[in-house]
Amino acid sequence: MYDGHVHTPYCPHGSSASFIDYVDALRRQGFQGATFCEHAPLPHAFVDPTPEQDSGMSLAQLPHYLEDLQQIKKEYEHHFTINIGLEVDFIEGYEEETKELLDEYGPKLDDAILSVHFVKTKDHYHCIDFSEQAFQLFYEQAGSVERGVRRYYETVTHSIHANLGRYKPTRIGHPSLVRKFQRDFALPNDEAWLLQVLHQIKAYNYAIDTNGAGTIKPKCLEPYPPTFILNEATKQRIPLVYGSDAHHPTGIAQGYDTLRTFPLSSPSLY
Ligand SMILES: [Zn+2]
Ligand SMILES: [Zn+2]
Structure with a gap:
């Protein structure tokens, strides 16, 4: 269980x-290993559209994050596998800055997402999973819910194709994060778009973050991506x-009961 x-x-x-609180929760639930995957610093010139501008850690904190993880990884090495990771944002138009971050810090990572x-719609970036209000503003600016959802899947496809260097996750x-508020909005049928994303993931030999968080979100109630995918x-x-x-730590194992029926694996590391 990973x-x-x-x-x-x-x-x-x-x-x-603390990290230890997370590891305790993971071990209590029967997991043998985990990747800590904090939100990477966002590109310097990118203006985070969330109200608190708190979507990623600051660049100044990144070295401390990596040091803490190196230490805790060592402390647990005989009891629990810890991999050092980052959740890196793909932001259309900021590929070069993202590549630079990965070139610099990739050698210190075991794993990444x-x-x-x-x-992006026109000239604005929207954090589509921030809130229902943010999602509504997003699709209004996109022209319609259908256009917004399509724009999301296009962006995911671009992320798969992007050149982010040798440490690209x-x-x-x-x-399928765009489905987070699906119970409150009449979303278009996105099956074909999801299948195209799958096709690209397969073509690039990538893996899927089979994510349980949606299962406890009251407007979503399904994993990302959904089980039919x-x-x-x-x-x-x-x-x-x-x-x-x-x-x-209370979020550890969320969605696992639904997802354990699929052939889950550990990540292939850098
Ligand atoms: Zn987060
Ligand atoms: Zn995320």
Whole structure:
């Protein structure tokens, strides 16, 4: 049992629970290893559209984050596998800055996830999973819900194709995040777009962050991606790495009961 997506005390919008609190929760739930995957610093010139501008850790904190993890990894080495990771944002138009960050810090990482949280419409970036209000503003600016959802999947596809250098993460984060508020909005049928994303993931030999966080979100109530896509991914033998996406130790193992029926694996490391 491996959890490839755990947040940490370095998350500016998470909790201050310690690394040890997370490891205790993971071990209590029967996990043998995990990747700590904090939100990487956002590109310097990018203006975080969230109210508190707290989507990623600051660049100044990154060396401390890595040092803390190196230490805790060593402390636990005979009891629990810890891999050092980052959840890196793919932001259209900031590929070069993202590559520079990965070139510099990639050698210190064991593992990483590439996620889309920010989607560009015209000249604005929207954090599409921040709130229902943010999602509504996003699709209004996109022209319609359908255009917004399509824009999201286009951005995920661009993330798969992007040249982010040799340390580019090869696991795509929660690739149906646009469905987070699906019970409150009449979303278009996105099956074909999801299947295209799957096709690209397969073509690039990437893996899927098989993410349980949506299962406890009251407007979502399904994993990212949903099980009908995971069935297809299984048929295509795309690696599925479970991720709780826990931002607090109580989130460890969320969605695992639904996802354990799929052939989950540990990540392939750098
Ligand atoms: Zn987060
Ligand atoms: Zn994420």
